[in-house]
Amino acid sequence: MKLAIHRLLQLVLSYLRVRLILLVFFAVMPALVLELYLGFAQRQRLAEQTNREFLNMAKIIATQQDWMIANSRQLLEVLVRIPEIRSMHPSLCNPLLANLLKQNPLYVTLGVVDSNGLMTCSALPSDVPINDSDRLWFKRALETRAFVVGEYAISRTAHVPTLHFSCPFFDDLGNLRGVVYAGVDLKWFNQIFARVHLPEGTISTMVDAGGMILARSVDPDKWVGKTGVESLAIKTVIARINEGTVLGTGPDGITRLYAYSPLKGPSGSIVGFVILGISIEEAYADANRVMIRSLLLTAMVGAFAIVAAWMLSGSFVLQRSRELITTAKRLRSGDLMARVKPNHHFGEFTEVAKAIDEMAEAIQTLIASHKQYQHNLENLVDERTVSLKERNDQLKRANEELKTARLQLIHAEKMETVGRLAAGVAHEVRNPLQIILMSIDFLSQSLTPEQSKSLAGVINGMRTATQRADAIIKGVLDFSHSDDLEMQLHDINGLLDKALLLVGHNLNKNHVHLDLNLDLEIPDIKMDPMKIEQVLINLFSNAIDAMSKGGTLSVSTFREKLKESHHDSGTRKAGIFYAGETVAIVKIEDTGCGIAPEAMHKIFDPFFTTKSTGKGTGLGLYIVKKIIDLHGGIIELGNRPTGGTYSQLMFRIPERG
Amino acid sequence: MKKKVLIIDDEEAFTEIAKLTLESGDRYEVCVENNPLTAVQTARNFMPDIIILDVVMPDMDGGEVRNQLMATPVLKNIPIIFLTAIVQEKDVAKNHGVIGGSFFLAKPASANVLIDAIEKHTRS
Secondary structure, three states: OHHHHHHHHHHHHOOHHHHHHHHHHHHHHHHHHHHHHHHHHHHHHHHHHHHHHHHHHHHHHHHHHHHHHHHHHHHHHHHOOOHHHHHOOHHHHHHHHHHHHHHOOOEEEEEEEEOOOEEEEEOOOOOOOOEOOOOHHHHHHHHHOOOEEEEEEEOOOOOOEEEEEEEEEEOOOOOEEEEEEEEEEHHHHHHHHHHOOOOOOOEEEEEEOOOEEEEEOOOHHHHOOOEHHHOHHHHHHHHOOOOEEEEEEOOOOOEEEEEEEEEEOOOOOEEEEEEEEEEHHHHOHHHHHHHHHHHHHHHHHHHHHHHHHHHHHHHHHHHHHHHHHHHHHHHHOOOOOOOOOOOOOOOHHHHHHHHHHHHHHHHHHHHHHHHHHHHHHHHHHHHHHHHHHHHHHHHHHHHHHHHHHHHHHHHHHHHHHHHHHHHHHHHHHHHHHHHHHHHHHHHHHHOOHHHHHHHHHHHHHHHHHHHHHHHHHHHHHHHHOOOOOOOEEEOHHHHHHHHHHHOHHHHHHOOEEEEEEOOOOOOOEEEOHHHHHHHHHHHHHHHHHHOOOOEEEEEEEEEEEOOOOEEOOOOOOOOEEOOOOEEEEEEEEOOOOOOOHHHHOOOOOOOOOOOOOOOOOOOHHHHHHHHHHHOOOEEEEEEOOOOOEEEEEEEEOOOOO | OOEEEEEEOOOHHHHHHHHHHHHHOOOEEEEEEOOHHHHHHHHHHHOOOEEEEOOOOOOOOHHHHHHHHHHOOOOOOOOEEEEEOOOOHHHHHHOOOEEOOEEEEEOOOOHHHHHHHHHHHHOO
16 A cells, blocks of 8 residues: 555656646645735634724723612712602602612612511502512612622512612611612613624623523523523633633523623622623634634635645646657657657756757767668668679689599599509500411411411401400500590591591492581681591491491581580580580481481490491490580580481680780 | 511510411511510520510510610611510500610501511611
8 A cells, every 4th residue: 555655646746847846835734824824823812803803892891780770879878868768758769769760771660678578668558568589689688788789689569570689778776677779670681682792693791790691682581580500601700800701601502702791780799790602613703714714815825835836736847847758759659750849948947958959960960870871781782692602603613623633633533543553454465466466477378278278267366356356445545545635626527537538438339428517717616637537437427337238328517506505514524505605516327227216325336236246336425425514615416316326526616816 | 578576575476476477478587576575585596586575474574675676786787576465556556666766566457567667677
């Protein structure tokens, strides 16, 4: 709970407006407190003034009473000197008293009683004898032998509630002759109450010294004659013997302000009290009004201050802070063009606004430079990527070249080994061949003519076999030394003529027709002429061998601009020709038996031959392919659609200059 | 007068058939030597008109034998034909029989080829 309240306070106090209002509140607080204090002080003063005024009213009423008592005393003291009264003879005193009663409406009865209390004279004659010896005024008069204020009682002559005053009179010897009495109608007190302008709602009460209510301005019939001592207020008043004010509860249970003033008798003794009671709301209405007005004023001032703080903070503070917040939010959302643009030149808000604008400017510049940096970086990355790609391509090419070089090295080492092996084999085989060949020659010379004739076939067969073995050895040696090229620019057409001349005998022998179609403008090609001649002779020989029953050998050379790239994969040194490149082509076609499809993929394999035993070593096309590879050319070999085979050699034409 | 031919070759079968072949025509007197280490001495003793010399031989190759022969004053003018399997016929043909200043014949050479060569180099 505490934590929740703390958080709530934090939340509330985090708002600038709340803080401003709190500031204003605390600023006006001393003034409000002072105003409240002054209000309360004024109320207190007014209350005290009210108390004083109320007490004065009570005192005024008491003064009236005193006057009435003094007047009654004067009247009675005069009466006791009048002989008609002292005679106590009804015929003499009754008219006098009746006349006096008429002249003094204050009184409702006037009379004289003898020393026994028997009424002898009366302004209001009575048909029945009246004895007032039981009356307090009689008893006190006897006791005090002076003017006394009696008690409240129903007049036995006037038959109304009456306050009696009495004064004894004596004979010359000092013996009591009688007591003159006067009864004041209690309604007179009400007249006094009415005569004094009492505040509205004031209840005026007169009690005697015993606490009996003699008069009451409100509901006198209900209260007069009753002993009001049960009222706490009256009890308090009676307990005190002085004038004053007190807050107390009246007999009706209502808390009132009571102002009381004592009524004093002839000897200064207290014979009663005048008590004014007014409800505290009415008594202090002015004071309360003043205080309420003060409170209201304070509240209004406070409220005005808060409302003013609330409203003015909107335009003075919050509007500018909202501008800052709005700009900050726009910046946060990515609107880097947002600016506060303060209208003023001075003040904290302007400083903050300038700081935000400068910060936004700095961020914008930073982001712009960051973007530029990023752009530059991307460009750099692109450049580096291109560069890396080029380097990668170079590395790939280098790797390929390295791989090729490695393969070539391996191949060279292999070939060297093969070469050495071939040389060793050749040496070791040719020595026996030498023996055999020479032996054949010797044997053939040693035979008789008859033997020679009959064994000619055998001798020839032996010689042919020996030559064949030697041819194989030659092929192996050629193979092992085929990497050794002596490159030079050479006319391919001339080389073809030479090769054809060398196989001319076989052409004629097999009745093969030669169809020659040469491009005489074809430039010289970089080649090892002997190796290419070997290639051409091999291809011509194969073509002629395939046309044992005659046919046509077509030989052509031409240039061709390639429409697509050509490369001969699977070879050790692949020739690659690109689209758009012009190449020199040698095409050799025969009308022979062609190549069986199942043999097509093996024609370049070493020791593969379709020729009958003794007619081929199986190394011819293998060496041809190898030589063309070494020249960076491409050889294609296949069947013609119309029968026979074709072989096509493709060479790169050297760039001029 | 028969021409004296010294054949130095470690292959006894060859020297034997070569001797038979050359001597069958009664034109040549043939001496064979199968041990290259004693070849110079044999040559010195035989004093041939021409020497047929193998190249690849155990203990001493034909080149060294040639050097020793050439170093021997009485032998140094005797023509020498290397008959060897280390060269090919086409190489010999391409260089007209001369390789490195020496005359060469490629094995296997027929009797006629050998005789032609002997005749060619003894003519002078």
